[in-house]
Each structure stands twice: as C-alpha cells, then as structure tokens.
Amino acid sequence: MIKKVLLLLLCVSLSFAVNAQKKNKKAKEPKATHTDVSYGQFDRNKIDFWQAEGEGPRPVYIHIHGGGWVVGDKNRFKGAQKFLDKGISVAAINYRLTATDPLPAPVLDAARAVQFLRYKAKDWNIDKNKFVLSGGSAGACTSMWIACHDDLAKPNSKDPVERESSRVQGISVAGGQSSIDPKQIEPWIGPNVYHEMIYKAVGEKNIEDALKNYDQHKALYKEYSPYNHLTKDDPPMLLSYGGDMSLPSKSLGHGIHHGMFGLKMKEKSDKLGHNKIYLSIGKNRSQEFPNRDDFVYKILLGK
Template identity: 60%
Template sequence: MKLALTLVFSLTAGFVYAQDEVPELPPTHADVAYGPFERNVLDFWQAEGEGPRPLFIHIHGGGWVGGDKKQKTSQYAPYLKQGISCASINYRLTPANPLPAPVHDAARAIQFLRSKAAEWNIDSKHIAVSGGSAGACTSMWLLLHDDLADPKATDPVLRESTRVCAAAAGVGQVSIDPKVIEDWLGPNVLKHRMINFAVGETSIEKALENYDKHRALYFEFSPYNHVDGQDPPLFMTYRDDMTLPSKDAGHGIHHPVYGVKMKEKSDTVGHECHLLIPGYSKSDQYANATEFLIAKLLAK
C-alpha cells in the first residue's frame, strides 16, 4: 500500500498542511465510463454517513492539453472524514478535441453522477467542483453558467442538471479570450499553448489570424462572462506574484490578476466570491478552499 507524503501542497486548497501518513485510498468505483469517449471515465469514493452524502468533484488541470484524474488521494481524506463522497474525472484533451469538448465532458460527468444518486447515495443538491489551472477554469464555468440540462433528451443522463452548489479554483483562468487577457496581463500570456489549443489552432498566430472565427468560443468559455448575483459561491486561490506585465507564459496563464478581475465583477453584481492571494487578499470567513467547500457541502 502506497503512503502519501506527510506534507501536502494543494493549489486548490491554497495551503500546505502537515498530517500523519495517509494511506492511498482506493476508489469505491474506478474507471467508470460516464460518456462515449475513451477519456470519459471517473473514479468515485463513497463516504459513510446517514442519508444521501454530499459530493466533491475534482477536475484535473493541464491546460486542457494534458493531465489525469489520478492524483494523491490524500486530498480526499478531509472530505471523506466529514461524510462527503468524492469523484475525480478525466475528459477529452485539446487540440485534437477543442472546445467545447473538455468543458462539456466535465458537465456530462456531473450529470452522470447525478443519475447515480440513488445507487451511490449522492445528495444531488450538494455537489461542488474544484480544480487547478484549466480544471479551475472548467470549475468556474460550471459554477457560473446556465444549466445545460435538456429535459427532452433521449439520453437520460443529459436530462440531469449541470449546476453545482459551490466551486473552488486554484490559479484559474477567468478568461481565455486572447484579446482580453493580453490587455490584462501583457503579451507573454499568449505564449501559453492553452489559448490557441483551446480552439484547435497550432499557434497563437493562427488563433489571432482566425480570431473572428473563434470569438464566440472564447467568449462562451470565459467564466468571467457568466457571473451574476444569482450564482453559487466561489473561492479562488492564487500565488502572490502580482508583477505586470506577466513575466512568462507560466506566470501569465496563472496570474493573480485573473482572480482580482473576477472578484471585482462578483462584488459589483452581488455574487459571493472569496479571493486568497498571500499578502494581497484574504477571505474573512474561510482560511482555505477545503474549509470553504466542506462548509458549503454540509450546509442545510
């Protein structure tokens, strides 16, 4: 049996915490297909407790280009101890599968898990999502976007709701529109392949050349464009390097100004939004994303 490290760093939680050695936690159900594509698979950890259990869903990062649902399972221990079930998903990757594929796959995973509510003892009213980087962007989009449920769909999974009760985002992109983010962060952010691969282009030059063709996709899959005062709460975590313009592609694609922009808009429309940037911004209610998510998932 593998043992997790005693010091665990979580961008999603935004803190380093010490713990006793935690055994790797085998999922209750592994590699369950939630859709028709090879990467439409998820792992599920069923929590103990009376009545239907809330559900935490992890969406991996990797710029929508790479990554995998296989993570250190010690990150699920705080949730399972509170009687919260957990899931981790894979999804199709760009550029071979450009938007909407990665994000709509995650939406379908939520719908599939809701369809399993009775069998897997899930409280479908208390489902939250979290991830880092592109997983954070997807999580924020799912939180803020209108429900994708189609009550007339022949596929019963697609009749289920895609809405969640909360989301936590680690170093997430609130916009993927190259013209918007270059204005916010400077030209280096455009060097990150996430931006052009998202729309299936091999280079940022091609993406900009064909910008009008991709404009609608860039707008649609930028969470910033969907926030309003009726949306469920959000917790965002970023590193503390506020340097502008961004220093390189990695700094730009994870820049804390993304969080500042979202927080400003959320505050304007009356949306509950917490922003953690060391030395710059903190939440008066929650020390980290794990505390936030557990509170929202256990709320009556």
C-alpha cells in the same frame, strides 16, 4: 571497527524509517469505490468515485484536473481521505484534451460528469443538492464555467444523464482563468498570457495563428470564458492564486495563473451584486475562508 558497525546500523535504521514513512503515505490514499466508470461515449470520459459513509445521501466533492486542457489525468488526484472522514464523497474525472478535441469538448465533458453523478445518486448514495467543484488551472477554469453557466439540463432528452442538472453549489479552485479570450486577457495581464492553453483550445498550433484567425474563433473564446457568464444567482466561489501580482506577467506560467483573473471576476461579481467571490492571493487569504477546505465544508456540511 565498532564505529563503522554503529554507523551502518544507523543508516539501516534510517532507511527502514524512510521506507515506513513512504508506506504510510501510500496507505493514507484510499482505494476508490468505483474506478474508471464511463460517464460518456468517449475513451477519456472516465470517473473515479470514493463513496463516503454517513447517515442519508452524501454531498460530493468533484476534482477536475488541470494541465491547460492539453495534458493531465485523474489518477494524479490525492487527498480523498480528508473528505471521506467528513462524510463527503469524492469524484475525480478525466475528459477529452484539446490536442485531439478542441473546445467545447473538455468543458462539456466535465459538465456531463456532474450530470452523470446526479444520475447515479440512488446507486451511489449522493445528495444531488450538495456539489462542490475543485481543480487547478484549466480544471479551475472549467469549474468556473460550469458554476456560472446556465443549467445544461435537457428535461426532454432521451439520454437520462442529459436530463440531470449541471448546476453546482460552489467551487474551490486555484490558478483559474476567468477568461480565455486573448483580446480580453492581454490588456489585463500582458502578452505573457498566451500559454498553449489559449491557442490549442481552438485547435491552433501557435498564438500567431490563433490571433490571425481570431474572428473565426471569437465565438468559442467568448462562450468558454466564465467571466461572460457570471450572474447574480451563481453560487459562491473561492478563487486562489499565487502572490506575485506584478504586471505585465513575467512568463507564460505566471501569466496564465495570474491573480488578475480572480480580481476581474470579483470586480464583476461586486458590480452585479453577486458578492460571493472569495479571493485568496498569496498570503492575502479570504478572511472568511483562509483554508480552501473550510470553504468546501461550509458549502457541503453547513459548518
């Protein structure tokens, strides 16, 4: 009887400990200073912003969620506190998805979010010259595109947001696609790269139709492949991938996040004299920035 009571007490104690641990984890996620702020005219043009304390305007870390441009939500973002502790403000965005709004909608939405944050610089104490983008998969692809593309600012626009720069000072991303052009990426990775991201991006229901109508979609595929926009003056980029570099790719999930995307980007960077692509593939991490956050701190804080 005594043993049963002791066992019951032990179970109760463990239960309290687990619940307390869960509460502590939840408590570590800070509440956004501003939630669901509209940065554009569409329903999914929403941004959450955590305003950091510190002397003078604060640098900003911007998270763009993944999900193949098909699914995903900013509400899944976790980890703002470690940046706030360093005096870095944080933003997480939603954007239109390709199930209803194919390219260029998701990418241009994200670029506008960058411009919107600059527009809000005075209100939200933002340093316009210190922006780093981050995200995984499609969020990484979008980040690469914004980093490599010419400035989208329209100085004479009637829209004050459009007058702001879309350029950033760096990106730290994972599993990103440096190209979404099926004619370009299959020779790199194999047929198991035809993830729904590739065909839904141009409004097709399957890869067969996307390939059949390739000429119709060619311009979009080329325009929204970051690889095609990389130039010598683009900012530094830390690109992280899993360690399985086997070819051809084993599955759609393996293919669409394959490290070859990063290798091809670095090859072009080195050829152009850009020399600011830092690769972390599996355990082979960038010697200069073995931790993705260290890269962010270096760009935004100079240390």
